[in-house]
Amino acid sequence: MSSPVLSVERLSRAFTSGRQRVSVLSGLTLSVFPGESLAVVGRSGSGKSTLLNLLCGLQVPDEGRITVMGESFDGIDNNDIDARWAELRRRSIGVVFQEANLMPALSLVDNVRLRANLAGRGAGGERGWLERLGVGAEADRYPDQVSGGQAQRAALAMVFAMSPALILADEPTGSLDRQTADEVADCLFAMQRDTGCALVLATHDTGLASRCDHLLDLSASTARGTG
Numbered sequence: 001m002s003s004p005v006l007s008v009e010r011l012s013r014a015f016t017s018g019r020q021r022v023s024v025l026s027g028l029t030l031s032v033f034p035g036e037s038l039a040v041v042g043r044s045g046s047g048k049s050t051l052l053n054l055l056c057g058l059q060v061p062d063e064g065r066i067t068v069m070g071e072s073f074d075g076i077d078n079n080d081i082d083a084r085w086a087e088l089r090r091r092s093i094g095v096v097f098q099e100a101n102l103m104p105a106l107s108l109v110d111n112v113r114l115r116a117n118l119a120g121r122g123a124g125g126e127r128g129w130l131e132r133l134g135v136g137a138e139a140d141r142y143p144d145q146v147s148g149g150q151a152q153r154a155a156l157a158m159v160f161a162m163s164p165a166l167i168l169a170d171e172p173t174g175s176l177d178r179q180t181a182d183e184v185a186d187c188l189f190a191m192q193r194d195t196g197c198a199l200v201l202a203t204h205d206t207g208l209a210s211r212c213d214h215l216l217d218l219s220a221s222t223a224r225g226t227g
């Protein structure tokens with residue numbers, strides 16, 4: 001059996017709201033193996049984005065341990081942890097948000113090239129990735145010259161071009177109409193199957209969630225005041 005790409009043990013995170021400490025995630029444990037997909041569902045405010053931010057080091061847990069590709073951060077100096085997470089995000093963790101975060105001054109193909117280069121991947125495959133994601137004809141256009149669905153396809157091309165071990169997608173189709181959302185989701189799942197990377201997908205769309213191998217529902221265990 002292969003090792004998990006991602007494992008989380010007893011992860012907890014709370015926020016202070018007024019004078020109350022509100023628990024968002026409490027004692028969460030999970031693993032995701034290569035080629036697997038996990039849907040994180042739950043109503044708005046249940047902690048989906050908080051979890052994804054923790055999984056790529058953009059937030060710090062109150063308690064618990066996160067291991068990505070065998071790397072955990074026990075006993076590491078705090079100053080080094082940020083640099084280790086930045087390196088993981090640069091090379092191994094592809095992050096997709098609701099809005100495509102493309103550089104406006106670069107064409108779609110140059111956006112993909114930049115992301116692949118940052119991840120240390122060889123040049124040359126950028127147009128192929130855009131073609132596989134269905135936006136090959138738009139490769140030389142700029143982000144403000146394409147539709148929201150085309151921009152999100154380009155954002156997926158950027159992520160796959162870096163050959164990540166893990167993709168974290170936070171409501172990646174949330175700003176798209178139903179048909180475009182389904183088409184973009186088809187691309188995401190097809191490419192995830194082809195490349196064998198692991199996927200953690202936060203969504204409030206139950207249809208989208210049901211396409212993943214596993215389901216984590218945060219609604220059941222959230223927003224408890226802890227005093």
Ligand SMILES: Nc1ncnc2c1ncn2[C@@H]1O[C@H](COP(=O)(O)OP(=O)(O)O)[C@@H](O)[C@H]1O
Pocket residue numbers: 015016024042043044045046047048049050051
């Ligand atoms: N930086 C923060 N400071 C205070 N509260 C926060 C912060 N980030 C998130 N929260 C709270 O944590 C809860 C979960 O938020 P979030 O993870 O964005 O939920 P979701 O993505 O499921 O909609 C919400 O109640 C939100 O208000």
Ligand SMILES: [Mg+2]
Pocket residue numbers: 048049050170
């Ligand atoms: Mg969210």
